[in-house]
Amino acid sequence: MTEQWDNRGKIALWKNTTDNSSAPVAKGHFYAHRDIKEGEKIDVSLWKESSQNSNAPVMKGKIQDKFVKDGFTDAPAVADDDDIPF
Secondary structure, X not given: XXXXXXXXXXXXXXXOOXXXXXXXXXXXXXXXXXXXXXXXXXXXXXXXXOOOOOOOOOEEEEEEOOOXXXXXXXXXXXXXXXXXXX
């Protein structure tokens, strides 16, 4: 049976090997773990890849939703006029 990899929420970058000084240092791709809205901020964490394989990415990481501790975020609450008791 063939094993299927679940790459949702994963990101990988490869070193750009061009001599063009205005080119990016690394290029890569990520696999969304859910639908993403335009303009939405997504957290990305990257680690150096230490593989000796020449085809391995320079960095690997993951994308994730904003960390929420105990159900609260650090974003300010927006009150509706109906919620204000005066």
